[in-house]
Amino acid sequence: MESYGLANVIQVTAAVRDKLAGRYTFEERGPFPVKGKGEMTTYLLRPAAQT
16 A cells, blocks of 8 residues: 555555544545555545534
């Protein structure tokens, strides 16, 4: 996943997205090939909207 990362952004898997749901927002990214895993969709973690 590191080779597809972006500067100053946190990229997470679907499992992490599911655990943090409701506390943060996510932007879907991918799918792209991940060494040893095959095609994966990842998500960019974004700050939660302030209410």
